[in-house]
Amino acid sequence: MTLQWRKRISALGAALAMTVLMVGAVPAQAGTAPRTQSAWWPFTVPAPTSVTYSQRTESCEAGEFCAYLRHADGYLNFKFVFYDTYRLYDWIGTGTIMEAQTGVASTRLLDASGRVLHCWNAGTFPGTEIDFTPVEYIKLTPTYC
Secondary structure (H helix, E strand, O other), X not given: OOHHHHHHHHHHHHXXXXXXXXXXXXXXXXXXXXXXXXXXXXXXXXXXXXXXXXXXXXXXXXXXXXXXXXXXXXXXXXXXXXXXXXXXXXXXXEEEEEEOOOOOOEEEEEOOOOOEEXXXXXXXXXXXXXXXXXXXXXXXXXXXX
């Protein structure tokens, strides 16, 4: 390796270190650390249709699955429309769900091994209080439970 490349790599390492110091600690990769409350904003991969923050839960329109996660002194309102499996990150604690999909759709909450914890068919509107801590995935499907 030439001296020029060593300088570039060293500069890149220094820039990365400064970024970490300015932004804060880098979050652990999924599955490498126990899930505990953190300063990170809860999110999903892929992203939901929308996420908003408010002092109360928002309406869940026909065709949506909505998850309302308690966060700080309000709620993060996650709305999902597309059939997919959404990986949850930093979803700690309780919240409420509303199943407003239409047709023969359903929503499943899965643990880390893919085991179904809860399943609701379209339009059941359970308004159920859920502990999201053991939930690793939200799966919207075009079939009933």
